Amino acid sequence: MVSALEAESGWPLLYNGGAGRKRMPRLEELTREERLHRMRHSAAHIMAEAVLKLFPGAKLGIGPPIDTGFYYDFDLPRPLTPEDLPRIEELMRERIASDVPFLHEEVSKEEARRLFADQPYKLELIEELEGDTVSLYRHGDFVDLCQGPHVERTRQVPEFKLLSVAGAYWRGDERNPMLQRIYGALFETKDELEAYLRRLEEAQRRDHRRLGRELDLFSFHEEFGPGLVYWHPKGARVRAIIEDLWRQEHYRHGYELVYTPHIGRATLWETSGHLDFYAESMYSPMDIDGQLYYLKPMNCPFHIQIYKSRVRSYRELPIRLAELGTVYRYERSGVLHGLLRVRGFTQDDAHIFCRLDQVKEEVEGCLDFMLLFLNAFGFREFNVYLSTRDAQGKYAGSQEDWEMAQSVLREAIQERGLPYQVDEGGAVFYGPKIDVKLIDALGREWQCTTVQFDFNLPERFDMTYVGQDGRHHRPYMVHRAMLGSLERFLGVLIEHYAGAFPLWLAPVQATVIPIADRHLEYARRVAARLREAGLRVEVDERPERMQAKIRDAQLQKVPYMLVVGDREAAAEAAAVRLRNGRDLGALPLDEIVDRLAREAAERTAPSPADE
RNA sequence: GCCGAAGUGGCGCAAUCGGUAGCGCAGGCGAUUUGUAAUCGCCCGGUUGCGGGUUCGAGUCCCGCCUUCGGCUCCA
Structure with a gap:
């Protein structure tokens, strides 16, 4: 029919x-x-x-x-x-x-x-x-x-x-x-x-590998090791600003900062289990006085040692240990990609050790902290993935712990109104986790934040605390990274901003451009005034034409260009030009200092459209 | 690691059929002293990724390796 x-x-x-x-x-x-x-x-x-x-x-x-x-x-x-x-x-x-x-x-x-x-x-x-x-x-x-x-x-x-x-x-x-x-x-x-x-x-235009070279932020030296980053002064400056903020905010949010070694004896990695389940990503050991030492691929076993350095009481929990910990992992040669996939990187790592009754608050604290911190960089949209266990796999920890942890993670996401997907069976064997991917200016997703329960390591290292009942109890352990790794995060940021960092992050915040040599002295005075206000300023003293200096500052994506000639020198002023081409005309020096200092302090993250 | 492409001064590129490796930018020197995106001139700079081979002769052809790029796989 x-x-x-x-x-x-x-x-x-x-x-x-x-x-x-x-x-x-x-x-x-x-x-x-x-x-x-x-x-x-x-x-x-x-x-x-x-x-x-x-x-x-x-x-x-x-x-x-x-x-x-x-x-x-x-x-x-x-x-x-x-x-x-x-x-x-x-x-x-x-x-x-x-x-x-x-x-x-x-x-x-x-x-x-x-x-x-x-x-x-x-x-x-x-x-x-x-x-x-x-x-x-x-x-x-x-x-x-x-x-x-x-x-x-x-x-x-x-x-x-x-x-x-x-x-x-x-x-x-x-x-x-x-x-x-x-x-x-x-x-x-x-x-x-x-x-x-x-x-x-x-x-392609925003490719961080290209911008990294053009803006003199970092380099790689393949002949001396692929996947290993060299931060140049300007890139290091941006990184240092982020690290400073990171440290400051961690202290403010109840974390303690620690520093731990880069290598540890084989026995440590045997106990942690890394030599069994992570050996593929670890580099060959080095022999020190007949003992084998491994370069660390993770920070957790070290933080656990700090926890275990003395008897812990339930009263001191939660203990939140954070570190900008540099780790080295073997990545197969075909997967390396600029700053986004490297062999040596610095995790903004933290481990939270707490009691059962604190777990929920701690997980929520991680999410809130993450939202606050990433907002500062202009990231407002996130995709959240909740990875849970499935029926088949082999998992560390008890059924009850998993259910508790999964529902805590789920509730924390829901209460913050974040859109999320459940990846059933996506959990690693030691615990369920939340992965947060941020969405950049081009709508692309980047894995950064992760919050993971760990039911394995506390067991392996026999971690305990003394409870109110005077008995020993096993603490809960949560791994957490907000930025993931500084290298990757910087790579994402460079692409997000197309290299035009907001004022507070810009390695050079203003370039003073003297029109002729006779304005050099005044240009230096202008720069000194701004530096006193804590701003990062350079004077372009090259014997070039003003137009050339403007062009170069523009290509370097310097937020403010301060042109000074006879008129400005006479008026204690500078002609202000923005990197988007806008000419604000001559403004009094005092006003410029105020304006820039305020803008930098506010850490505004203007849309990349300002570029 | 796998498939494909590629590797030429610091960067971006050129070099016919195998026949003297060039250009621009950057850099150095000199001149110029300039009003909102490149002042002019001169100069320096390359063992063509590394190692072998073929050839009178190799950037160019062949083999091996390294690295990068686009993917795949992986990403405890």
Whole structure:
């Protein structure tokens, strides 16, 4: 039986073949998400068809939609090069223009095996599918194992662009063969696609690796060790400002700061269990007087020693120990990425040891502290992930403790009105955790804050406190980092601000620009006045033209340029120019000092648009 | 670690078919003393990532290694 609509359009509008057929909803009846999903998925099929045309022997992997487009994985006789992409795009456009329908069918597994006889990856998928039949989608001569749904006709696939070729393991498992993945971007309208491509370019422009060099913030010296950061004076300045604030705020929030060694004997790491479950990330030991010492990948065992240095009473809990602790971890060479993934980094680490009745308040304290602190850097939006245990895994700690901890974490998130997702089974074996990802100016997510329960280490190190009842009790332990690591956080900040740090963070807050040599002396006096007010000021004394000095200060993203010539010197003033190009004209020196000092003290975090 | 691409003065790039490694910026020196995004001239600077090989001759071709970039995997 053919419906009127089907008869009219000339192709079967079937969504589910066989029993329970229903009409495939028209695109305009769907939500934007559903439409995009179909369009991207269909584009992936069309791309697979094109690749198959160019490489008749190609073996197909999978080709799903993703949140900016689609990809498809192929096993090909030769490596793809970027030059192949336009050719594939061309074939795709031809197919889209031909406007053939997407047809859905259900066939028996047996038939599917025949159909995909020369497609080993598809055969593998067929075997793993449940039921006796499998679902196929066909357009033109191309057929793919696929649940769908798809668009009705190829012409409904809108603007797209193939972006890149990359390697990808079959089914994401590194023991499997490496396939070639083609990524494409696809949006409903040309404007949206272009906006997305512009955003990619913008991200490149903000790349912290590039800005780090241009603004003289940090460097890497690969020949002497990849993944190891060298902070230059200006980058170190920004870091020091953050660290100072961090220390100050920790004291204010009831933390005690500690310093611990960078190495510890093997026995420490045996007790902590790191040599069993974390050895892959640890560097080879060094022999000191016949004893093996390891560089620390974590600070926790050291903080535990401080806790254990004497008997603890329930009265002293909670004990909150915080440290900017530098750790070293082996990361596989292919994963290093600027400041965002390094081999040596400084965690803004803290460990809270407390009683059961204090757990909730402590977790809430962590979240509130985090919100307060990250707000100072202009981060207002966060995505929160709650990782819980699942039924299968092996976990340290009792069932009751886990339930307590998970509900405490959940309530803390909910009470703060933070949007969150639960990652069931995402917990590490020693306890449930909250991960907070901040959202930067480009809408990207960055993992920074983490709050983790630990039911393992207190046990392993036999930590105790003496309770009101005079008996020994096991304290609860919470690991917590707010910024994650200073290296990563600085990398995120650089990209967030596109290098244009707000005044309070800017390594150089103002550059005084004398117009001619005869203004040098006055320029120095201006700088001295500002420095007295605690501001970071430089005088550009180079024998350059004023225009060149302005340009350089601008490129260095210095917030304030203070131009001084005859008129300003006579009036005890400076002509104020902002890095966004705005010219405030000449202002009295007193007013400038007040204005800058106030702005710096307020730690305002203006939107990166000020750049 | 795996797949692909790449590595040429500090930075960004060029060099035909294998035939004398160039340019801009930065840097140094000199001149200029300037009013809101680059003043002019001169000069210095490279064993072409490292090691082998092919060749009369290698930045260019071949092999190995290192590193970076884009992904994958990993991220206790």
